[in-house]
Every structure is written in structure tokens, then in C-alpha cells.
Amino acid sequence: MRIHLVVNVSRIVWYKEQVKGQKKEEGKPIEVEGVEEWEVEKILNKRKIRGVEKYLVQWKEFTVKEDTWERKEDLKNAGEALEEFKERMNAKVRRLYGWDDGKFEEEYLKKLERNWRR
Numbered sequence: 461m462r463i464h465l466v467v468n469v470s471r472i473v474w475y476k477e478q479v480k481g482q483k484k485e486e487g488k489p490i491e492v493e494g495v496e497e498w499e500v501e502k503i504l505n506k507r508k509i510r511g512v513e514k515y516l517v518q519w520k521e522f523t524v525k526e527d528t529w530e531r532k533e534d535l536k537n538a539g540e541a542l543e544e545f546k547e548r549m550n551a552k553v554r555r556l557y558g559w560d561d562g563k564f565e566e567e568y569l570k571k572l573e574r575n576w577r578r
Contacts, residue, residue, distance in 0.1 A: 497537060498519050498520070498522075499519070499520040499521075500517055500518070500519065500520065500535065500538040500541045501518045501519060501520040501521075501541075502517075502518045502541060502544075502545075503515045503516065503517055503518070503535075503538070503541050503542060503544070503545035504516040504517070504518055504527065504545075506545070506549070507529070512531060513531070513532050514529040514530060514531055514532075515529070515530055515531075515532065515535060515542070515545070516528075516529055517529075517530050517535070517538075517541075
């Protein structure tokens with residue numbers, strides 16, 4: 461028997477106060493090549509809409525409510541955060557498909573040998 465947690469929609473509301481541990485002050489822009497920009501703390505997700513890649517960006521010293529979807533072109537100075545996100549996603553995919561433990565390659569090679577012999 462499986463039990464699923466269920467929450468009535470009427471109980472879901474916007475928070476009115478700061479959550480414990482949540483950042484309280486808004487971040488201040490930094491100057492990069494004469495242009496004011498906000499600092500990227502972390503890239504959380506990626507999606508593609510009508511052929512345009514967008515990344516969900518968590519801004520440094522901002523709350524979760526201010527996270528935004530940004531185009532890759534707008535994240536030119538966030539190369540380090542993009543690389544970290546790609547590494548995290550690659551690690552998740554490798555773990556999901558079992559590529560890290562080497563079993564995938566062994567099974568794949570066995571299937572290739574079996575098909576070759578036919």
C-alpha cells in the first residue's frame with residue numbers, strides 16, 4: 461500500500477515573512493566593462509522553447525522569488541556557473557543510466573558481440 465502526501469490547494473499561499481535562512485537584502489549590481497550587472501550564484505535548470513535555450517538563474521543575494529529564466533546570450537559573464545551546471549547535469553545523467561560504474565559499457569559490448577555473431 462502506498463500513501464501519498466496530499467495538500468489541499470486552499471492551504472497553498474504566498475509567504476508573507478522571510479523564511480528562516482533566506483536572504484533578506486537585495487543584491488547590488490557589480491560593474492563589468494562599464495555595465496552594471498547582477499552576479500549569478502547558481503544555474504538551477506535549463507529548458508528549450510521554440511529553439512531558444514533558457515537557463516533558470518539564481519541571483520546572488522536575492523530570494524528564490526527573484527529567480528529568472530535567461531537566454532544563454534545574456535549569461536556571457538557567467539561561464540563558470542554554466543560549466544558547473546553542465547557538469548552537474550552530466551553527472552546526474554551518468555548516474556541515472558549507470559555509466560559511472562562501468563556496467564553500461566560491459567552490457568553494451570555484450571549486446572554488440574551477440575548481434576555480431578547472428
